[in-house]
Amino acid sequence: MNAARCVAxxxxxxxxxxKVFYNLVLFAVLLVGASVLIGQLTAGQDxxxxxxxxxxxxxxxxxxxxxFVGISLVSxxxxxxxxxxLLAKPVRRxxxxxxxxxxxxLTLLANVIVMAIALxxxxxFLARGVPPQLQRAWDTPALDPALLKAIALIYLNLAxxxxxxxxxxxxxxxxxxxxxxxxxxxxxxFNADLKHFDRIVDSPAAxxxxxxxxxxxxxxxxxxxxxxxxxxxxxxxxxxxATAAYAALYVAALLCGAVVIFSxxxxx
Amino acid sequence: MSAIRTRALSKDxxxxxxxxxxxxxxxxxxxxxxxxxxFGFLGPNGAGKTTTLKLLxxxxxxxxxxxxxxxxxxxDVGVRRRIGYLPENPYFYDHLTAEExxxxxxxxxxxxxxxxxxxxxxxLERVGIGPERRLALRKFSKGMLQRVGIAQALxxxxxxxxxxxxxxxxxxxxxxxxxxLMLELRDQGRTxxxxxxxxxxxxxxxxxxxxxxxxxxxxxxxxxxxxxxxVLGWELVMSGVPAAALDRIRARARRVQSIxxxxxVIDLPPDxxxxxxxxxxxxxxxxxxxxxxxxxxxxxxxxxxVAEVGNGARP
Numbered sequence: 001m002n003a004a005r006c007v008a009x010x011x012x013x014x015x016x017x018x019k020v021f022y023n024l025v026l027f028a029v030l031l032v033g034a035s036v037l038i039g040q041l042t043a044g045q046d047x048x049x050x051x052x053x054x055x056x057x058x059x060x061x062x063x064x065x066x067x068f069v070g071i072s073l074v075s076x077x078x079x080x081x082x083x084x085x086l087l088a089k090p091v092r093r094x095x096x097x098x099x100x101x102x103x104x105x106l107t108l109l110a111n112v113i114v115m116a117i118a119l120x121x122x123x124x125f126l127a128r129g130v131p132p133q134l135q136r137a138w139d140t141p142a143l144d145p146a147l148l149k150a151i152a153l154i155y156l157n158l159a160x161x162x163x164x165x166x167x168x169x170x171x172x173x174x175x176x177x178x179x180x181x182x183x184x185x186x187x188x189x190f191n192a193d194l195k196h197f198d199r200i201v202d203s204p205a206a207x208x209x210x211x212x213x214x215x216x217x218x219x220x221x222x223x224x225x226x227x228x229x230x231x232x233x234x235x236x237x238x239x240x241x242a243t244a245a246y247a248a249l250y251v252a253a254l255l256c257g258a259v260v261i262f263s264x265x266x267x268x
Numbered sequence: 269m270s271a272i273r274t275r276a277l278s279k280d281x282x283x284x285x286x287x288x289x290x291x292x293x294x295x296x297x298x299x300x301x302x303x304x305x306x307f308g309f310l311g312p313n314g315a316g317k318t319t320t321l322k323l324l325x326x327x328x329x330x331x332x333x334x335x336x337x338x339x340x341x342x343x344d345v346g347v348r349r350r351i352g353y354l355p356e357n358p359y360f361y362d363h364l365t366a367e368e369x370x371x372x373x374x375x376x377x378x379x380x381x382x383x384x385x386x387x388x389x390x391x392l393e394r395v396g397i398g399p400e401r402r403l404a405l406r407k408f409s410k411g412m413l414q415r416v417g418i419a420q421a422l423x424x425x426x427x428x429x430x431x432x433x434x435x436x437x438x439x440x441x442x443x444x445x446x447x448x449l450m451l452e453l454r455d456q457g458r459t460x461x462x463x464x465x466x467x468x469x470x471x472x473x474x475x476x477x478x479x480x481x482x483x484x485x486x487x488x489x490x491x492x493x494x495x496x497x498x499v500l501g502w503e504l505v506m507s508g509v510p511a512a513a514l515d516r517i518r519a520r521a522r523r524v525q526s527i528x529x530x531x532x533v534i535d536l537p538p539d540x541x542x543x544x545x546x547x548x549x550x551x552x553x554x555x556x557x558x559x560x561x562x563x564x565x566x567x568x569x570x571x572x573x574v575a576e577v578g579n580g581a582r583p
Contacts, residue, residue, distance in 0.1 A: 006375040010361075017363040081359045085420055088325045088353035088430075089376040090345050266328040268281060 003091040004099035011073065011103020012110075020069060020107060023061050024114050030057055031122050047126055047142050048230055054119035055150050055226040061115065062108055062158040063185070069107070070165025071177035073100045074258075078267060093263045101166055101255060108158050116151050139232035149240060150229040156247040157223035161185055163254035164218070170262040187213065188220035218250050269339045271428050271459035272301040272324070277333035279319050279483075293319045295483040296333065301461055301476065303427075306454050308470035308491075309463040310566075311480035312574060317463035318356055320480070321432045324461075325353050337428060349377060352421035356432040356463075358413060362406035366397055366416050369405065370423055377424045391419040396445055410437035418446065429453065431462035435469055447472060467566045477566075479573050486573035491566070500564055502536040505557040506549050513552035517545055531557065 015021070034053050038046045074097070077083040087096065120143060127135060127142030135141065164184050168177035194217075197210035222243050225235045277297040282288035294316040301307045311317050322328045324335055326342055340347040360369050367388055374384035392401050395415040400408070408416065414437045421429060434450070435443045450460055450473055464470055470477055471491070478488040487494060501522065509532050518524055523535040536542055542559055550556065564572075 002378055003376050006372065010372055014361065014363060081355065081357075082361055084322075084325070084327055084355040085353060085358060085360070085373070085417070086376075087327060088348060088351070088355075089373060090348045090378075091376055092345055264329070266281075267322065268328065 004095040007099025008103035015107040066161040074169040191219035274335040308474035308477040316483040352426035358417035366401040481574040481577040500562040504534040507531040509554040
């Protein structure tokens with residue numbers, strides 16, 4: 001898998017050159033700006049809002065990268081024909097796909113880690129001036145380690161979205177891939193509703209389609225524990241493990257699909 | 269063992285959106301390229317040259333038939349360690365420099381850092397890329413990109429080189445350099461398979477050629493053999509030819525034309541026995557300027573064979 005590793009490192013380097021990490025600056029500005037603005041609110045409320053905002057921004061910025069870099073991972077190489085000399089080297093098409101995927105995961109990991117550090121830094125400065133007795137009355141401490149659980153699930157969510165984008169990227173144009181990926185992401189947010197579609201619709205055909213979608217499409221709501229973490233509700237280790245396994249299965253299935261399609265593809 | 273071998277290699281593309289129908293881009297191509305040969309794969313635009321190269325590189329998959337490189341099936345990834353490939357109008361990652369690009373490819377070959385450094389430096393130097401190697405490729409001209417393309421094809425010191433239109437985009441100096449490079453590689457015993465529609469390049473470089481038209485093989489063999497069967501006559505140029513001698517030979521020549529003063533060009537048919545005529549004219553006091561066989565040029569051969577395929581029914 002030396003080839004896959006080389007491709008992954010190349011994707012990461014390209015992300016750096018393409019200034020993908022500029023979004024981190026935007027993230028920091030957003031977070032610091034928001035903390036200054038809402039700093040006048042009741043102590044404790046501002047910490048909660050920053051946590052909410054920070055987690056939402058981590059998810060949104062990551063989603064932006066996962067979709068817009070993910071959809072061009074393969075199609076850009078094919079459209080520009082840079083894939084020709086590459087695949088004439090000792091690189092299996094499977095290694096190419098896996099390498100591309102891992103490269104973007106690496107980019108996302110770096111993004112999410114930096115955003116998490118920025119979030120904790122802002123929370124630290126917000127909590128610094130608040131007396132300890134007041135802090136004890138908060139639902140959760142400012143530097144709550146449980147935030148890491150929410151961030152880990154955001155990362156897993158992004159890993160699945162990246163796999164969806166890459167899957168479409170192996171045979172579709174970037175615009176169509178973006179539409180398909182966004183569509184699946186949006187439907188995936190409401191996936192749980194599809195399971196109980198029979199409560200609101202009578203048509204057996206519509207219920208069957210909804211059920212099929214429920215089982216085929218990823219349930220992105222599973223990865224969202226932001227609300228629970230911010231309000232101090234427990235997120236169990238079992239839940240984390242089950243969700244990680246769910247993400248791994250989806251990623252594996254999507255990568256297999258991408259490899260099968262890409263391995264048969266003619267580059268005309 | 270052939271360096272490159274194809275057997276009844278065919279490729280159909282499907283054209284049309286609503287009702288796709290097959291379009292045969294390559295039809296039953298069978299060729300053998302011996303190790304150490306410079307093989308010119310010639311044909312007009314759209315003949316199937318690039319399709320053949322893509323098939324050999326597994327960038328497209330054959331509809332039927334098979335092919336081998338260095339005795340291994342083309343699907344064998346291991347054989348790609350021993351070959352180099354220059355695509356037509358190559359495009360590389362424009363955010364990388366030439367050095368970084370070659371470093372990336374060197375890593376794919378599993379080269380050590382020291383080996384990579386040495387090979388990158390040697391290949392870039394060989395194709396004439398100097399300090400520009402540290403510029404982003406987006407700043408490179410088409411000719412410079414072509415040189416980078418050749419450098420990346422040579423990076424792993426390949427036994428077999430596949431070059432798709434290697435002279436494309438190069439200025440006359442660049443073409444001369446690439447020609448010299450190909451001859452040098454040939455002298456080192458490497459096999460070169462290159463496609464071109466520039467026949468002068470093939471004439472200068474190839475030991476063997478194949479002519480392809482409309483996806484079909486129109487002619488193949490050693491250049492000398494292909495041209496040997498097409499000797500069209502003899503061109504004898506003499507000076508100081510006396511008028512009486514000129515009158516005697518006029519009936520045996522296809523054409524006698526004065527060039528300047530008493531210098532004449534005498535065009536003889538293939539069986540015109542030029543040695544006898546030369547003896548007769550020199551005995552009469554004329555002086556030999558030149559005697560050349562009139563062979564069919566590669567261009568004429570190319571046009572004739574392509575036209576033959578064009579007149580035939582396309583499958």
